[in-house]
Amino acid sequence: MTFLAVDIGNTRLKWALYDSPRPGAAVLAQGAEFLENIDRLADGEWARLPAPSCMLGCAVAADAIKRRVEEQMEELWDVPAHWIVPSAAEAGLVNGYDHPTRLGADRWVAMIGAWHRLLSTGAARPLVLAMVGTAVTVEAIDASGKFLGGQILPGHGIMLRALESGTAGLHVPTGEVREFPTNTSDALTSGGTYAIAGAIECMVNHVRKHCGQDPMCIMTGGAGWKMAPHMPRPFELVESLIFDGLLELAQRRFVA
Numbered sequence: 001m002t003f004l005a006v007d008i009g010n011t012r013l014k015w016a017l018y019d020s021p022r023p024g025a026a027v028l029a030q031g032a033e034f035l036e037n038i039d040r041l042a043d044g045e046w047a048r049l050p051a052p053s054c055m056l057g058c059a060v061a062a063d064a065i066k067r068r069v070e071e072q073m074e075e076l077w078d079v080p081a082h083w084i085v086p087s088a089a090e091a092g093l094v095n096g097y098d099h100p101t102r103l104g105a106d107r108w109v110a111m112i113g114a115w116h117r118l119l120s121t122g123a124a125r126p127l128v129l130a131m132v133g134t135a136v137t138v139e140a141i142d143a144s145g146k147f148l149g150g151q152i153l154p155g156h157g158i159m160l161r162a163l164e165s166g167t168a169g170l171h172v173p174t175g176e177v178r179e180f181p182t183n184t185s186d187a188l189t190s191g192g193t194y195a196i197a198g199a200i201e202c203m204v205n206h207v208r209k210h211c212g213q214d215p216m217c218i219m220t221g222g223a224g225w226k227m228a229p230h231m232p233r234p235f236e237l238v239e240s241l242i243f244d245g246l247l248e249l250a251q252r253r254f255v256a
């Protein structure tokens with residue numbers, strides 16, 4: 001029973017075909033497409049795939065993008081599209097958002113992936129999850145599996161573009177992260193990196209104070225590998241947390 005997982009992010013759609021809808025399943029094929037090229041899936045990489053047995057996705061982009069994906073699936077295969085909608089509780093997590101369905105589906109799915117990763121390593125404990133992509137989110141979960149709340153901040157790219165367009169004379173190439181930047185490029189790159197690192201560090205402190213215990217710290221997202229070396233404390237870098245979460249949820253939907 002093959003399983004197609006789809007993550008429609010803010011900038012790109014990422015997909016992976018697995019040999020089964022279960023955590024630990026083997027990847028048979030995977031790819032990514034920028035949202036502006038979303039219509040290329042059916043004529044491109046998806047055309048060469050065997051029809052998946054089931055599909056589950058999470059999407060933060062507009063409904064129109066979701067519909068384009070559904071239409072291309074219909075064109076190729078007879079497989080219904082299922083999309084995750086964050087709920088009040090699922091897969092061992094309780095959603096503390098004021099309006100649970102207004103939480104970004106990517107955040108909910110990544111938290112589910114991270115929580116099960118934490119459980120697989122031993123006893124439950126608090127968790128801080130940082131997802132670094134187009135936007136950055138920093139989530140807090142207590143040792144009972146309750147999502148306490150999280151931060152949303154601009155990603156590195158958005159921060160730099162905002163500075164370029166909002167100031168009179170800042171147009172410079174990307175620089176290096178330095179503790180004491182001495183040119184404009186390094187100053188901008190370091191500012192963005194430490195803004196993100198500082199927000200994450202604040203959340204770690206909030207969780208430690210609230211829960212009375214050191215949290216496990218996990219980082220994911222396409223830019224995680226760039227951020228991780230500059231964190232004041234070690235973060236476990238996990239590449240495919242949204243897909244891990246989708247596999248957890250797929251097992252509950254399609255196998256259980």
Ligand SMILES: Nc1ncnc2c1ncn2[C@@H]1O[C@H](COP(=O)(O)OP(=O)(O)OP(=O)(O)O)[C@@H](O)[C@H]1O
Nearest residue numbers: 009010011012133134155156157158221222223226
């Ligand atoms: N040096 C850096 N440090 C931190 N973040 C960076 C750095 N360079 C680029 N980024 C961010 O990484 C993002 C790319 O990450 P990722 O591949 O997860 O994004 P994406 O796939 O575009 O996001 P989404 O999943 O929302 O579509 C860029 O938009 C930028 O904000």
Ligand SMILES: CC(C)(CO)[C@@H](O)C(=O)NCCC(=O)O
Nearest residue numbers: 060102103104105106107135152
């Ligand atoms: C915060 C982002 C942009 C991160 O991808 C996404 O999860 C989203 O659009 N969320 C909806 C708003 C919220 O989570 O409160």
Ligand SMILES: [K+]
Nearest residue numbers: 009010106133
């Ligand atoms: K994302």
